[in-house]
Amino acid sequence: MSKLFDSATVKEQEAGTRSPSSEGGVKAVAPIALIRSLPATGERRSPRTLIFTETKAIVDDLKAKVTQAEKTSRRRWLRPRPTSASSSLAGTHAGPYDAKLSAELKKVDPESSLTALRTHLDTLQTKVATASAAKDELTDEAIPALKSLEDRRNELLDELHAARKERREARRTRVDELNAKTAGFVKLDVPSEGDYTEFREALNRLKVGSRAREEVVDAIAKFTHPFRFVRALWGGDVNELVDDDKGIDAATVARLLANIDERNLWEDLLAAQLIDRPDVLTVRFRKPDDGMYTPIEDLAHGQRCTAILVILLADGDTPVLVDQPEDALHAPWIEEYLVDRLRNLRGSRQYVFATRSPGIVVSGDAEQIVTMKATAGHGEVEASGSLERHDLNKLALHHLEGGPIPFSRRTQKLQASTQ
Structure with missing residues (x-):
């Protein structure tokens, strides 16, 4: 562009304007041969004004072409990946611009290119379509099926719990009959908590890493039924298990729940719900010396x-x-x-x-x-x-x-x- 303002060139342009037919004039204006036409009016302008006018027209035209090329390239990126034939055709039309854009991309990331970007875009679009289909399947089929299974599982658990409770009541009825026949010499009982050893072992596995206090875990094992414990934690209801009189605080239960979630122990939690606390028969013997009832475990062999x-x-x-x-x-x-x-x-x-x-x-x-x-x-x-x-x-x-x-x-x- 600096040549357009060279003083010698300007003088030659002026000469060419005065003598359009001279050979020297034509050669003198060769550097600005891109000027398409002179003003249509008969008004005479100065050579400097003509140069600026025509130069601005050239620059505006170039800007318009660049803008159009950018729009065309963006539309091409958003279209599905073309076949080999159409891709070759597109490369023919937008080759120079694509090559320049690829060169600029490589300056930022040597591994980048328009082809790589288009491939990555196609991959993302495929993943989006797959994820959308999976979401629809999850919403329409998987979640309703899971809800149905959970409801059926809860029904079966209720039946199991009721059967176990009925069995315990039958045993207690039998114990009452025996107590009546022993004439007070011996007292039998079936405690409601049963044998919670297996449940305590399951809690040990669930509490690893939770820093839950042992005495609270012992209280949960002794006074909380596995059925109720698992159902409360599965639903996230910590307060359902809190019992200050038994020494079960909310903080410890919350730690157990967080540990189960962090270590993904939900399957172990559900398995613990099936644990039975077998009925335990306690036997106490009335000693003749003081008339007090003593657990059979504390008696001598003959007693x-x-x-x-x-x-x-x-x-x-x-x-x-x-x-x-x-x-x-x-x-x-x-x-x-x-x-x-x-x-x-x-x-x-x-x-x-x-x-x-x-x-x-x-x-x-x-x-x-x-x-x-x-x-x-x-x-x-x-x-x-x-x-x-x-x-x-x-x-x-x-x-x-x-x-x-x-x-x-x-x-x-x-x-x-x-x-």
């Missing part, structure tokens, strides 16, 4: 055997066979517990004892006594019947008391304590 035998005698109506109970029972308790039960339950079922205890045979008022003798090879019946039979009475005295002489000695020496 445990007494408690179990009292329950055995009261439970059912089928025959009962007991082998030498005196080996495990304290002698006074045979009279206080066992004999008392045998007398009160007489006629309800048949009891068969293999025993040397005079308390069971005599104090229990046995209706049928069978005495036996044995050798190394075999045993045989000596006699059978009741104590009213003289021969059987003598055999009973021999087997139970060691004979008349030991019995007389004990009677003489212990008789003072009976008065």
